[in-house]
Amino acid sequence: MVSAFRKATLDRPPRFHFAKVRFTNGMMKRQFRKKLLAWYRRHRRDLPWRKTKDPYKIWVSEIMLQQTQVQTVLPHYRRFLRRFPNLLSLARSPLSAALSRWTGLGYYARARNLHRSSQILRDRHQGKFPNDLREAMRLPGIGRSTAGAILSMGFQQPHPVLDANAVRVLCRLLGIAQDPQKAPVRRRLWRSAEALLDPQCPGDFNQALMELGATCCLPTHPHCLRCPVSGFCRARRENLQDKLPIQRRRLPLSRPLRLHCLWYHSPGKVLIVQRGLKEKILKGQWGLPEAPHNSPAPQGRLLARVPHQILHYRIELKISQAPRPRPPQGSRWIPLSEVGKYLYSSLWHKAIRAVQTSLNGG
Numbered sequence: 001m002v003s004a005f006r007k008a009t010l011d012r013p014p015r016f017h018f019a020k021v022r023f024t025n026g027m028m029k030r031q032f033r034k035k036l037l038a039w040y041r042r043h044r045r046d047l048p049w050r051k052t053k054d055p056y057k058i059w060v061s062e063i064m065l066q067q068t069q070v071q072t073v074l075p076h077y078r079r080f081l082r083r084f085p086n087l088l089s090l091a092r093s094p095l096s097a098a099l100s101r102w103t104g105l106g107y108y109a110r111a112r113n114l115h116r117s118s119q120i121l122r123d124r125h126q127g128k129f130p131n132d133l134r135e136a137m138r139l140p141g142i143g144r145s146t147a148g149a150i151l152s153m154g155f156q157q158p159h160p161v162l163d164a165n166a167v168r169v170l171c172r173l174l175g176i177a178q179d180p181q182k183a184p185v186r187r188r189l190w191r192s193a194e195a196l197l198d199p200q201c202p203g204d205f206n207q208a209l210m211e212l213g214a215t216c217c218l219p220t221h222p223h224c225l226r227c228p229v230s231g232f233c234r235a236r237r238e239n240l241q242d243k244l245p246i247q248r249r250r251l252p253l254s255r256p257l258r259l260h261c262l263w264y265h266s267p268g269k270v271l272i273v274q275r276g277l278k279e280k281i282l283k284g285q286w287g288l289p290e291a292p293h294n295s296p297a298p299q300g301r302l303l304a305r306v307p308h309q310i311l312h313y314r315i316e317l318k319i320s321q322a323p324r325p326r327p328p329q330g331s332r333w334i335p336l337s338e339v340g341k342y343l344y345s346s347l348w349h350k351a352i353r354a355v356q357t358s359l360n361g362g
């Protein structure tokens, strides 16, 4: 059955009619920018990456903020910049040092890409972040929106951003009742973001749009009464705020993943192995050795069970005492005091704590 809203949007032929009418008028655009920027300058959150024009520091913040909340990022951002205050210090360090400083943030591919990109920039760009959009987008882990954010905030270049917050705000403002993940809608959103962007202060404008999405135009129950641009908003006018943007049918939030790892006993030490690149999670990272699949060998005593979530996997980790004393090939003993240098995921830290509690009779 087609819902009343769906029917209404399907029956509405000129999809972007409002966007064309409303914002092709130069004066409207100027008023929109003025209101949004004035609100931003008054109400913006005090965040460290807003106090710098250093493209490297802005880049680090943009990568950390992908799929991660501001409050979670803040301590990690400060810690990371204390250890790697500039691009060359990151490029000179081993990947393990960058991954170690990423502990607790998850999505480790971001840290690997950041580190790889810093080495590319050291080798091909005199250790400087490129001030050209195409060059920036060639770097691993940098898409158009991230490149636009860095270039607009670090170099004041007029490139728009289209992160999840900006997409939500634009869909509502322009009354876009189609899935924003679809390519034609996405192209239209880029064009709208480009047209609205304030060429005089693109960095602040982009931040303002994202800030509006993060603090006012929230995914559910947006604060339209205190929105600085509510007068321009089609969703508000038609009371569609809670229906836009149109969500693609969601995949199940998480899938179960069972892991069975082994604990080799040696006081003050832990045995770890490097995970394969084809593993579902924590590819190529060091971790506790997994029990051989479908092995007929007897299982050792169960030491702990640890629930954890990584990406869309709901993990159930079981740790047993290793049934045989011979460690697996390629494994390495490390002192418990140095686990932070090798094990980056909080899954392993939780696991080691749980095993120690169990061994101490807790």
Ligand code: SF4
Binding pocket: 169, 172, 173, 216, 217, 218, 222, 223, 224, 227, 228, 229, 230, 231, 233, 234, 235, 236, 241
């Ligand atoms: S009026 Fe409401 S829905 Fe429209 S942009 Fe503002 S907060 Fe978002």
